[in-house]
Amino acid sequence: MSEERSLNFIEQIVEEDIANGVNDGRVLTRFPPEPNGYLHIGHAKSIVLNFGLAQKYNGKTNLRFDDTNPVTEDTEYVESIKEDIRWLGFEWEKELYASDYFEQLYAFAVKLIEKGLAYVEDATAEQIAAAKGTPTVPGTPTPARSRSVAENLDLFARMRAGEFKDGEKTLRAKGDLAAPNMHMRDPLMYRIKHAHHHRTGDKWCIYPMYDFAHGQSDSIENITHSICTLEFIPHRPLYDWFIKELDIFPSRQYEFARLNLTYTVMSKRKLKQLVEEGHVRGWDDPRMPTISGLRRRGYTAASIRMLCERVGVQKRDNMIELGLLEFCIREELNKTANRVMAVLDPVKLVITNYPEGQVEELTAENNPEDENGGTRTLHFSNTLYIEREDFMENPPKKFFRLGPGNMVRLKNAYIIKGESFDKDADGNITTIYASYLPESKSGGDQSGLTVKGTIHWVSAAHAATAEVRIYDRLFTAENPAAEEGDFKSLINPDSLQVIEKAFVEPGLLQAKPGERFQFLRKGYFSVDPDSTPEKVVFNRTVTLKDAWAKESAKGK
């Protein structure tokens, strides 16, 4: 009752239908993936839409695998798709397969033949294409178009019986060869494929085409609102035509614009290529826009759902900025992720006036955004690691970190003042020396000083090591699919950086795969399934917003 969110155009249609008593107000949607690849975030939009609509209007959603092409499909994909939908937080009413309807669809085809609305074609693919004409030139009938009903019935039965080779015959609908919509010019309904199907095995050698399977499957299930993407708009007249001529339940098709995200690709074909050619480590590589990739990267289901809700549902093509997805995950993790300190690019810091060998226990807040987040104990000593970028030999004015003579606070510990440093033969700083102010201890600061900067650290003697994988956008172009040439030439060569030995708080050794943390000042990280008890592996989900990075980039 609280929010007054306006309805998207599909919700408006559904509400009108309910108001008009269409289907007695019943709402049944379906999510219909072809099991030939892994789900990506574009599918998430469809899932959130279909399942969300049903939830909102007291309906149900079926999961239906559109498995009408045996040569591309596999059970492996079926399993991953189910896992991903569940992970996103949705449960389907029925798990169904278009292949469950092969017998029924065959009967539908026979009915159309009997009505004189379908015929068995002898022509090859090339001949059919040639006879279809062009958008401006009407098609011409092939000789087979005038076959008798009896002959068509006989031939179609023999197609099913396996008397013909692949490509030798097809079943076509008798449409309108002059139709401006090319899909109505005698579209194919069945083709012969002597191929093993992942569910029906070798029972069938003829398989229905999308156009003769999808709408009919919707109808068989009594789907009320069949929601698909924009490219199926030209198929809708066919969808309606089959339903009308078959006189079956009138499911209705509605189309929305698919989700596009900057700096990635969203076509299954391209994603498959990235996997098969080894540009990424697999479908669940954390750089992939797949659901499994995003999950491994550390994205939560809620953040993906939030994105889908924020981008809305429309008919205009769109390109969503990756930044919006990042906003969604930061928004959630800021509230839920415990803060820890991790030094990714370490340099040694020695506190010259802190007694050698002394160890002090300090208290640190786990999450300032969470009152019940609790605290943990940190160990402090005279030798620490800090981030290399947190020290500058000649700091510019706005650099609020450590430098010779500069003061900075060590998070949860003391204020220190930079003194000197050692360099190796190559000019790299090897050790930084600083002094600390004993009266500036966190929680009971008596120093009266305020410093601009606070940096994170770990005690060298107490730190654990971990592998940290830093990810960046997979492509260098905003819209790789739109660029000239091979999209793979636009792959970002620096999309993965592996830090073999980062220093982290020792407590992190107990972290379990999937756990998420904020590495203070560095970003949100989640534990990768590659982790072992000996070596924890972290994936960087997303950086924190970084005002300093922006500021320092200005000078260049």
Added chain:
RNA sequence: UGCCCAAUAGUAUAAUGGUAGUACGACAGAUUUUGGUUCUGUUUGUCUUGGUUCGAAUCCAGGUUGGGCAACCA
């Protein structure tokens, strides 16, 4: 070229004939033991030309631009 779909700040999205609003971003400031968070403020928009109307982002017509379709893929 034929048919179809679409067009509102940088990106998305609302306003359904009656004050063009919201979010993300950007910019500025305040707060801050994370250059994070939070808070405040600022900036930028109805593709175009006509028409209907007291009144048009919205309806109509023409144009422009972008996208889709012409697979034995889905």
